[in-house]
Amino acid sequence: MCSRPPVPREPLRRVAVTGGTHGNEMSGIYLARYWLQAPRELQRPSFSAVPVLANPAATAACRRYLGRDLNRTFTSTFLTARAHPDDPYEVTRARELNQLLGPKASGRAFDFILDLHNTTANMGTCLIAESAHNVFAMHLCRYLQLQSSELPCHVFLYQSPGEESYCVDSVAKNGMGLELGPQPQGVLRADLFIRMRALVAAALDFIQLFNQGTDFPAFEMEAYRTVSHVDFPRTEAGDLAGTVHPQLQDRDFEPLRPGAPIFQTFSGEDVLYEEESTVYPVFINEAAYYEKGIAFLQTEKLNFSVPTLPALAPTPTPTP
Amino acid sequence: MCSRPPVPREPLRRVAVTGGTHGNEMSGIYLARYWLQAPRELQRPSFSAVPVLANPAATAACRRYLGRDLNRTFTSTFLTARAHPDDPYEVTRARELNQLLGPKASGRAFDFILDLHNTTANMGTCLIAESAHNVFAMHLCRYLQLQSSELPCHVFLYQSPGEESYCVDSVAKNGMGLELGPQPQGVLRADLFIRMRALVAAALDFIQLFNQGTDFPAFEMEAYRTVSHVDFPRTEAGDLAGTVHPQLQDRDFEPLRPGAPIFQTFSGEDVLYEEESTVYPVFINEAAYYEKGIAFLQTEKLNFSVPTLPALAPTPTPTP
Numbered sequence: 001m002c003s004r005p006p007v008p009r010e011p012l013r014r015v016a017v018t019g020g021t022h023g024n025e026m027s028g029i030y031l032a033r034y035w036l037q038a039p040r041e042l043q044r045p046s047f048s049a050v051p052v053l054a055n056p057a058a059t060a061a062c063r064r065y066l067g068r069d070l071n072r073t074f075t076s077t078f079l080t081a082r083a084h085p086d087d088p089y090e091v092t093r094a095r096e097l098n099q100l101l102g103p104k105a106s107g108r109a110f111d112f113i114l115d116l117h118n119t120t121a122n123m124g125t126c127l128i129a130e131s132a133h134n135v136f137a138m139h140l141c142r143y144l145q146l147q148s149s150e151l152p153c154h155v156f157l158y159q160s161p162g163e164e165s166y167c168v169d170s171v172a173k174n175g176m177g178l179e180l181g182p183q184p185q186g187v188l189r190a191d192l193f194i195r196m197r198a199l200v201a202a203a204l205d206f207i208q209l210f211n212q213g214t215d216f217p218a219f220e221m222e223a224y225r226t227v228s229h230v231d232f233p234r235t236e237a238g239d240l241a242g243t244v245h246p247q248l249q250d251r252d253f254e255p256l257r258p259g260a261p262i263f264q265t266f267s268g269e270d271v272l273y274e275e276e277s278t279v280y281p282v283f284i285n286e287a288a289y290y291e292k293g294i295a296f297l298q299t300e301k302l303n304f305s306v307p308t309l310p311a312l313a314p315t316p317t318p319t320p
Numbered sequence: 321m322c323s324r325p326p327v328p329r330e331p332l333r334r335v336a337v338t339g340g341t342h343g344n345e346m347s348g349i350y351l352a353r354y355w356l357q358a359p360r361e362l363q364r365p366s367f368s369a370v371p372v373l374a375n376p377a378a379t380a381a382c383r384r385y386l387g388r389d390l391n392r393t394f395t396s397t398f399l400t401a402r403a404h405p406d407d408p409y410e411v412t413r414a415r416e417l418n419q420l421l422g423p424k425a426s427g428r429a430f431d432f433i434l435d436l437h438n439t440t441a442n443m444g445t446c447l448i449a450e451s452a453h454n455v456f457a458m459h460l461c462r463y464l465q466l467q468s469s470e471l472p473c474h475v476f477l478y479q480s481p482g483e484e485s486y487c488v489d490s491v492a493k494n495g496m497g498l499e500l501g502p503q504p505q506g507v508l509r510a511d512l513f514i515r516m517r518a519l520v521a522a523a524l525d526f527i528q529l530f531n532q533g534t535d536f537p538a539f540e541m542e543a544y545r546t547v548s549h550v551d552f553p554r555t556e557a558g559d560l561a562g563t564v565h566p567q568l569q570d571r572d573f574e575p576l577r578p579g580a581p582i583f584q585t586f587s588g589e590d591v592l593y594e595e596e597s598t599v600y601p602v603f604i605n606e607a608a609y610y611e612k613g614i615a616f617l618q619t620e621k622l623n624f625s626v627p628t629l630p631a632l633a634p635t636p637t638p639t640p
Contacts, residue, residue, distance in 0.1 A: 030560060034586045062610070063383075120504040184440040184504035186607035188563040190584045240350060243508040264510045266354045287506035290382075 004174055006135040011211040011312060012111035012174075015049040016101050017042060017200055019116045021071050021168050022288070023058025024185040027196045028116025028178075044204050046211035054097060054115075054168055057089055062186050064288050065090050071115075072166045079104060094168075102171040112176075113169040114203055116196060119181035120287045121296075122250040124152055125195065128177035130159040130170070132223060137176050138306040139216045140206050141223075147202040151195075154253050155223040156282060156299070176203075182250075185287055215311035224253065224280050224299035231293045233263050233271055241265050244285045244295055252282050256298075263295070324494055326455040331531035331632060332431035332494075335369040336421050337362060337520055339436045341391050341488050342608070343378025344505040347516045348436025348498075364524050366531035374417060374435075374488055377409055382506050384608050385410050391435075392486045399424060414488075422491040432496075433489040434523055436516060439501035440607045441616075442570040444472055445515065448497035450479040450490070452543060457496050458626040459536045460526050461543075467522040471515075474573050475543040476602060476619070496523075502570075505607055535631035544573065544600050544619035552615045553583050553591055561585050564605045564615055572602050576618075583615070 017035070019028025035042055035051035042049035058065045067088025078091050079098050102109045117128075127144060129137040138155075145153045156179070159165060169175025178199055180192045210216075233242040242265035248256065255278045256262070262281075263271035273279075279298040283289060286296075337355070339348025355362055355371035362369035378385045387408025398411050399418050422429045437448075447464060449457040458475075465473045476499070479485060489495025498519055500512045530536075553562040562585035568576065575598045576582070582601075583591035593599075599618040603609060606616075 030563075030586065033559065038587075120507050182504070184502070184607050185506065186610060187440050187504075187605055188560070189569060189605065190563050190566045191569070193563065193586075194566075239353065240508070243350075243510050243513065246510045246514075249509060249511070266350065266513075267358075285507055285509065287504050290506060 004130075004134065006133055007309060008111065008136055008174065008210075009312075011046055012207050013047050014110045015047055015112045015114070015204070015207060016052050016110050016172065017049050017114045017116065018052045018054040018168055020056065020059040021054040021115055022064045022069075022117065023055050023060070023066075024062050024064055025116075025118035025183075026186065026188040027118050027180055027183065027192050029053065029059050030188055030193065031116060031197060031200070041201070042204065044208040044211075046208055049114075049204055052097070052101070055090065055093060057093070064185070067091070070094060071168055074098065074104065074168055074170050075164050075166050076104075097168060098171055101168075104171045110172040112174045112207065113172040114200060115167065115169045115175065115177045116200070117177055117179045118183040118185075118192065119179055119283060120184055121181050121252050121283045121285060123179055123181040123252050123282060124154065125199065126179040126181075126282075127153060127155050128158055128179050129155065129223075130165055131157050132221070132225075132302065132304055132306075134174065135307060135309055136174055136210075138221055139309040140176060140203060142219055142221065142306070143206040143216075144199055144202050148195075148199065152253075155221065157223050157225040157302075160226065210309070210312065213311045213314060216309040218308045219306055221302075221304055221306050223302050223304070224282060225302055227279060227298045227300050229292075229294045230262070230281075230296055230298060232290075232295045233265055241267075242269075242271065245270060248281065248296070249285060252284050253280055255279075256281050324450075324454060326453055327629060328431065328456055328494065328530075329632075331366055332527050333367050334430045335367055335432045335434070335524070335527060336372050336430050336492065337369050337434045337436065338372045338374040338488055340376070340379040341374040341435055342384045342389075342437065343375050343380070343386075344382050344384055345436075345438035345503075346506065346508040347438050347500055347503065347512050349373065349379050350508055350513065351436060351517060351520070361521075362524060364528040364531075366528055369434075369524055372417070372421070375410065375413060377413070384505070387411070390414060391488055394418065394424065394488055394490050395484050395486050396424075417488060418491055421488075424491045430492040432494045432527065433492040434520060435487065435489045435495065435497045436520070437497055437499045438503040438505075438512065439499055439603060440504055441501050441572050441603045441605060443499055443501040443572045443602060444474065445519065446499040446501075446602075447473060447475045448478055448499050449475065450485055450487075451477050452541070452545075452622065452624055452626075454494070455627060455629055456494055456530075458541055459629040460496060460523060462539055462541065462626070463526040463536070464519055464522050468515075468519065472573075475541065477543050477545040477622075480546065530629070530632065533631045533634060536629040538628045539626055541622075541624055541626050543622050543624070544602060545622055547599060547618045547620050549612075549614045550582070550601075550616055550618060551613045552610075553585055561587075562589075562591065565590060568601065568616070569605060572604050573600055575599075576601050
């Protein structure tokens with residue numbers, strides 16, 4: 001459920017940039033660590049952004065998580081249940097982050113969380129927002145697209161209708177994820193590090209422009225929204241019986257048409273895409289999704305109008 | 321130390337193909353699992369090759385290892401020490417494999433082990449042998465190069481002079497490693513799976529040709545031998561202060577000349593290569609080597625003559 005207001009009514013004063021929500025996605029981990037030592041880079045005239053290393057224990061172990069996926073743990077079930085000694089580490093950590101950056105859905109929550117991720121899939125630069133209804137996030141996506149026009153910069157809407165938000169950025173009043181790939185788990189590539197750093201800087205610039213009273217005109221947006229998940233072909237015992245077809249591998253965001261091969265089995269047969277409609281696969285062959293039974297996500301491409309983001313009414317500058 | 325005879329005097333009857341020596345290198349893992357169900361593919365007229373999943377516990381956890389790197393554990397220190405309840409899993413497993421495929425340096429050992437690996441580095445197809453003195457392995461490398469002439473197929477000699485061999489293939493009388501990349505840990509790419517499968521088939525064909533009395537003429541070999549390791553730039557506290565420079569990333573086996581950039585620090589400075597001689601970096605930005613303090617290996621390029629591999633004297637066909 002999206003209970004966030006689509007447009008902020010006041011300047012965003014409390015912003016967090018979270019890295020290491022998954023402990024083996026290195027761009028955000030090393031950016032957060034760097035900014036914790038040198039926070040000036042995240043400073044803007046109207047606000048300061050706080051860097052947060054979201055899952056320090058998993059980061060130390062260079063694993064996605066220790067007990068359960070932290071970025072699926074920010075639901076009311078986990079955040080409000082009574083603490084128990086047997087709670088997985090990430091449940092405890094989600095509650096700590098909820099205290100630090102939330103509480104979720106409260107007036108005391110941070111105004112914005114920008115959450116930094118990597119994928120092993122060939123996703124390029126992907127901006128992850130909950131839904132098209134979040135006008136502020138859509139304008140931020142548009143701003144980032146215009147700033148990085150030499151590279152494609154896709155917008156992915158992750159939330160299914162009626163689904164409760166579960167990501168770390170859902171703790172704040174507003175938020176978004178950056179997903180850069182391909183990068184192997186545990187590897188820090190300079191090109192992606194530089195690109196992510198530039199995207200974070202541009203996102204903070206956008207918030208600064210909004211805070212100082214800029215209005216952003218309406219525009220037409222193209223985005224991708226999840227339709228369904230597709231698992232690998234499997235044996236009767238549940239083991240993999242094949243993997244992503246060479247003709248689908250690395251083709252994230254490209255159209256997949258009926259009859260095209262999607263898997264190649266170990267015995268050499270092609271498995272074809274047999275649905276009737278063209279879809280746009282994303283997160284193709286993402287390492288972290290094997291355990292979730294996901295070889296790729298099928299998305300549909302949407303085109304929709306995003307209304308004007310109106311300028312804030314002038315407010316007094318906060319005293320330093 | 322290389323105590324192996326450079327040329328076998330008898331047909332190779334007992335061959336093993338090991339996958340999953342590192343539990344998150346997926347090409348060998350899924351090939352070994354497939355062959356355990358369908359072993360006929362590894363059958364040749366003069367011998368059968370046995371598939372072995374070398375580190376099943378690490379494979380189940382999709383981690384390189386649980387307690388210590390199995391592929392650094394086949395030294396006499398580990399193999400001959402008295403078993404202890406606190407031994408890391410991989411020490412126990414190395415002793416099991418030494419019983420199954422060795423004992424190392426004994427007459428009862430397997431004739432050949434082919435060990436299957438992946439790297440996150442852009443190594444393409446890399447054939448890993450202990451040293452240029454292993455005439456049989458050099459001829460096998462040559463055979464594989466000729467079979468896969470459309471792709472570069474580099475030969476890497478891993479053993480430093482005087483160093484005891486520590487890899488799983490050192491348990492057999494002869495052996496070699498295949499290292500295919502780039503592939504993220506935990507990901508199974510169809511293209512690398514197909515390429516590794518073809519290389520294994522060609523290696524078994526070569527052994528079959530040798531067993532049936534083929535001689536292989538002398539030739540000139542080009543190979544790469546380790547000179548030294550290079551660590552990442554680090555802070556005083558030992559954390560990363562930068563990563564592999566975009567101009568070095570993905571350039572495995574290409575010449576690195578004095579004055580070229582090798583790292584980019586997080587504060588934006590370039591670190592240059594300041595030695596006097598050209599080297600050939602390999603395993604550039606390999607995920608598994610961060611914990612070893614290795615950003616890349618520096619190798620030298622060697623050119624040397626490999627003598628004729630003489631035909632075996634005819635032997636009676638073994639009874640089935």
